[in-house]
Amino acid sequence: MKRVVVIGGGAAGMSASSRVRRLDETAEITVFEATDMVSHAPCGIPYYIEGLFDDVRLFMTYDPDFFRTKRRINVLTETRVTEVDLKSRVVRAEGRHGIVVAEYDYLIIATGASPKVLDTAKGDRVFYVHHPAEAKELREKLWSLNRIAIIGAGITGLETAEALAAKGKKVYLIHRGPYPLNKYLDEDMGKILAERVSRSVEFRPNESFERTESEGRVVLTDKGKYEVDGTIVAVGIKPNVELFEDYVKLGLTGAIETNHYMRTNLREVYAAGDVAESINLVTGRPDWQPFAPVANKMGFVAGSNIAGHEMRFPGVVGTMITKFENYFIAKTGLTEKEARAYGFRPFATTISSKTRARYYPGAKDIHVRLVMDEATGRILGGQIIGEEEVLGRIDAIAAMIQKGMTAEEAFFVEMGYLPAISRVWDPLIVAIRQLLKAE
Amino acid sequence: MKRVVVIGGGAAGMSASSRVRRLDETAEITVFEATDMVSHAPCGIPYYIEGLFDDVRLFMTYDPDFFRTKRRINVLTETRVTEVDLKSRVVRAEGRHGIVVAEYDYLIIATGASPKVLDTAKGDRVFYVHHPAEAKELREKLWSLNRIAIIGAGITGLETAEALAAKGKKVYLIHRGPYPLNKYLDEDMGKILAERVSRSVEFRPNESFERTESEGRVVLTDKGKYEVDGTIVAVGIKPNVELFEDYVKLGLTGAIETNHYMRTNLREVYAAGDVAESINLVTGRPDWQPFAPVANKMGFVAGSNIAGHEMRFPGVVGTMITKFENYFIAKTGLTEKEARAYGFRPFATTISSKTRARYYPGAKDIHVRLVMDEATGRILGGQIIGEEEVLGRIDAIAAMIQKGMTAEEAFFVEMGYLPAISRVWDPLIVAIRQLLKAE
Numbered sequence: 053m054k055r056v057v058v059i060g061g062g063a064a065g066m067s068a069s070s071r072v073r074r075l076d077e078t079a080e081i082t083v084f085e086a087t088d089m090v091s092h093a094p095c096g097i098p099y100y101i102e103g104l105f106d107d108v109r110l111f112m113t114y115d116p117d118f119f120r121t122k123r124r125i126n127v128l129t130e131t132r133v134t135e136v137d138l139k140s141r142v143v144r145a146e147g148r149h150g151i152v153v154a155e156y157d158y159l160i161i162a163t164g165a166s167p168k169v170l171d172t173a174k175g176d177r178v179f180y181v182h183h184p185a186e187a188k189e190l191r192e193k194l195w196s197l198n199r200i201a202i203i204g205a206g207i208t209g210l211e212t213a214e215a216l217a218a219k220g221k222k223v224y225l226i227h228r229g230p231y232p233l234n235k236y237l238d239e240d241m242g243k244i245l246a247e248r249v250s251r252s253v254e255f256r257p258n259e260s261f262e263r264t265e266s267e268g269r270v271v272l273t274d275k276g277k278y279e280v281d282g283t284i285v286a287v288g289i290k291p292n293v294e295l296f297e298d299y300v301k302l303g304l305t306g307a308i309e310t311n312h313y314m315r316t317n318l319r320e321v322y323a324a325g326d327v328a329e330s331i332n333l334v335t336g337r338p339d340w341q342p343f344a345p346v347a348n349k350m351g352f353v354a355g356s357n358i359a360g361h362e363m364r365f366p367g368v369v370g371t372m373i374t375k376f377e378n379y380f381i382a383k384t385g386l387t388e389k390e391a392r393a394y395g396f397r398p399f400a401t402t403i404s405s406k407t408r409a410r411y412y413p414g415a416k417d418i419h420v421r422l423v424m425d426e427a428t429g430r431i432l433g434g435q436i437i438g439e440e441e442v443l444g445r446i447d448a449i450a451a452m453i454q455k456g457m458t459a460e461e462a463f464f465v466e467m468g469y470l471p472a473i474s475r476v477w478d479p480l481i482v483a484i485r486q487l488l489k490a491e
Numbered sequence: 492m493k494r495v496v497v498i499g500g501g502a503a504g505m506s507a508s509s510r511v512r513r514l515d516e517t518a519e520i521t522v523f524e525a526t527d528m529v530s531h532a533p534c535g536i537p538y539y540i541e542g543l544f545d546d547v548r549l550f551m552t553y554d555p556d557f558f559r560t561k562r563r564i565n566v567l568t569e570t571r572v573t574e575v576d577l578k579s580r581v582v583r584a585e586g587r588h589g590i591v592v593a594e595y596d597y598l599i600i601a602t603g604a605s606p607k608v609l610d611t612a613k614g615d616r617v618f619y620v621h622h623p624a625e626a627k628e629l630r631e632k633l634w635s636l637n638r639i640a641i642i643g644a645g646i647t648g649l650e651t652a653e654a655l656a657a658k659g660k661k662v663y664l665i666h667r668g669p670y671p672l673n674k675y676l677d678e679d680m681g682k683i684l685a686e687r688v689s690r691s692v693e694f695r696p697n698e699s700f701e702r703t704e705s706e707g708r709v710v711l712t713d714k715g716k717y718e719v720d721g722t723i724v725a726v727g728i729k730p731n732v733e734l735f736e737d738y739v740k741l742g743l744t745g746a747i748e749t750n751h752y753m754r755t756n757l758r759e760v761y762a763a764g765d766v767a768e769s770i771n772l773v774t775g776r777p778d779w780q781p782f783a784p785v786a787n788k789m790g791f792v793a794g795s796n797i798a799g800h801e802m803r804f805p806g807v808v809g810t811m812i813t814k815f816e817n818y819f820i821a822k823t824g825l826t827e828k829e830a831r832a833y834g835f836r837p838f839a840t841t842i843s844s845k846t847r848a849r850y851y852p853g854a855k856d857i858h859v860r861l862v863m864d865e866a867t868g869r870i871l872g873g874q875i876i877g878e879e880e881v882l883g884r885i886d887a888i889a890a891m892i893q894k895g896m897t898a899e900e901a902f903f904v905e906m907g908y909l910p911a912i913s914r915v916w917d918p919l920i921v922a923i924r925q926l927l928k929a930e
Binding site for chain 1: 920
């Protein structure tokens with residue numbers, strides 16, 4: 053009988069433990085989760101802040117009792133792991149059950165990630181968007197404020213800005229980069245987004261946060277001073293490796309290094325989800341993609357391997373999708389900037405089109421940017437900003453990149469055409485056709 | 492100086508001639524088009540009948556003068572080719588310019604397809620949905636009627652049924668097959684669609700049309716008699732090969748056989764679009780996919796090769812998307828039925844999910860069916876019925892099939908996740924995961 057201990061009951065942890073159970077009837081599976089939620093979805097917090105739903109239990113795909121009774125997984129919530137003895141294979145935890153000690157044959161580290169904390173932002177009016185378990189309190193506080201500064205226009209900052217603007221708040225979105233999501237978008241796409249964002253919030257690009265004063269009621273930057281009611285810090289996240297960093301090998305990204313089986317440098321220790329590093333399929337270099345679908349699949353693979361069903365996690369391409377009001381913004385693979393940094397010789401093109409046939413009412417804008425490797429003709433990355441049918445198109449590009457398709461191969465992918473929702477030359481195909489000209 | 496003659500000014504013909512012009516400044520290009528429209532979109536007719544737009548010029552992506560002046564293509568509209576002398580390389584046509592004779596070095600046959608005509612349906616109340624040039628007259632007639640029978644629930648029949656139901660007409664949709672679109676959907680998906688269709692029109696499956704009486708005011712079937720004001724026949728289309736069938740080799744599908752360069756059995760004669768046969772990438776067998784995006788690409792390839800820029804059309808997978816009211820219906824690759832007929836050992840699975848995170852308001856239904864080859868694990872086909880984000884997902888499956896992805900490879904395609912428009916386990920990935928269980 054295998055004893056499997058999982059640290060962290062988020063997407064990766066519950067995916068892994070469910071997979072072990074599915075393949076191994078007899079395994080003894082224990083999950084330690086510091087909060088009272090499992091299989092929770094931090095991605096939902098901005099929508100909760102926006103008031104699109106009120107029941108915080110909806111943050112959980114399944115609740116702890118589901119896993120306990122239906123999947124016979126020993127889920128210990130509100131129980132925080134305090135020590136891991138990797139030599140003796142023992143985990144110690146404290147929580148509402150008092151002190152718990154568990155021995156394991158296999159350990160899965162699925163501790164997730166947390167917001168980067170700024171020492172320069174302090175006080176009871178400084179907030180972080182982090183865990184669904186804290187969402188209720190966070191929302192109550194934010195709803196009581198009128199003017200809010202957000203530091204950082206990455207995914208969390210942007211989604212939170214949208215939510216607060218929708219609630220009628222005055223939002224100052226202060227961003228060090230030249231446009232929102234600059235990690236994910238090249239400049240021309242970034243400008244399209246910046247223009248849209250600026251219509252709803254006070255967007256301050258190229259401005260560096262320095263510190264807060266008055267408990268978060270004043271924000272000082274290299275360009276000025278903002279008097280607000282509160283400040284949200286959203287300057288990125290980092291993997292929760294503290295408990296392990298002295299014993300388990302970390303990768304170049306700072307997350308835990310894993311092989312294709314999601315195993316760490318220790319044979320009986322696996323890592324999955326936001327705490328785990330992966331390999332980028334385009335660059336062949338270590339990469340860290342802390343998104344829930346990746347976490348789920350990493351957990352699925354770790355669980356499979358522990359249960360004796362060999363499975364390989366091939367790596368990531370880096371797919372991201374978010375929205376700002378009526379705009380969906382998506383990216384997969386490399387930006388031109390990244391491609392250049394990784395030593396490719398990229399050729400990139402951006403096209404603007406519409407989402408419906410010219411005769412069909414309600415056509416929306418859509419912008420597609422593609423990045424190709426001039427040396428091989430391979431598609432390296434794609435970016436889309438549009439008002440409908442963005443998700444599936446970015447998925448199609450992800451599939452192309454995953455299989456190393458050239459632009460010419462991609463041109464001949466037989467995409468669907470329906471006047472109500474696409475164009476006979478699909479915007480994606482129009483962009484690919486532009487790449488062919490460069491060949 | 493190359494003399495290129497194109498017969499047919501639809502998608503394929505105009506794509507081909509534009510491509511020749513782009514690559515060859517000096518070519519002399521003549522297009523013969525029987526109607527007064529070029530680069531026209533028959534796919535738009537149902538939406539025009541529905542009254543979603545009124546300006547019939549919108550059926551054209553570009554009008555003849557655009558091609559004449561901007562692309563220096565000699566477009567002769569309302570000029571029907573009456574004779575092609577493939578030995579002397581001369582085309583004869585008649586029309587508003589009188590008799591025109593053109594010699595060619597290269598000929599592109601792009602005559603498209605037409606509805607199959609039933610001898611058993613006759614009279615001035617019998618209609619076919621065919622060419623945008625006839626759409627105005629057709630719409631005027633149909634709008635004046637109240638009860639309309641449609642024979643055939645393929646794509647055209649179904650889209651026309653939707654349009655007429657939206658205009659408040661009483662529609663009898665009489666179909667020989669067990670459910671609408673039975674060429675494109677397996678039975679469980681077909682039933683979902685049939686249920687939806689039955690809510691808006693009188694859907695009569697498993698019923699064979701026998702003949703009309705009273706000029707189309709009476710429809711007789713093997714099961715009964717319908718008294719209506721008019722009858723639309725939509726029992727399929729056939730390639731327009733009449734002018735050529737004695738000289739140019741036809742393929743197994745009845746369309747003109749072409750090689751990868753879109754060349755026919757005659758070195759200087761190319762065929763593209765709905766008149767041309769292709770190869771199915773999944774089966775390796777001849778296939779005929781008379782859809783506009785395929786036509787455009789075939790034309791692009793034919794034009795490239797004629798202009799001396801070698802390019803290969805790899806083949807088709809058979810992607811189709813249509814809609815019925817709030818349902819989008821899409822298919823790519825093989826159905827289970829087709830897979831079996833082609834000698835595969837298919838395993839198929841259907842899942843039902845939602846289009847948004849459980850906490851995000853407005854989630855819609857989505858059903859995904861996938862077909863896998865048990866012998867190789869390759870994905871052979873996909874079918875989706877859903878209310879949003881169907882198009883891109885079918886495109887993603889098409890890309891997977893195009894590259895011969897196995898289910899396990901497909902499982903790891905990194906799809907986007909945004910609570911507002913998808914689920915953390917994307918419906919597509921859930922379906923793929925089901926396939927993995929069979930492996």
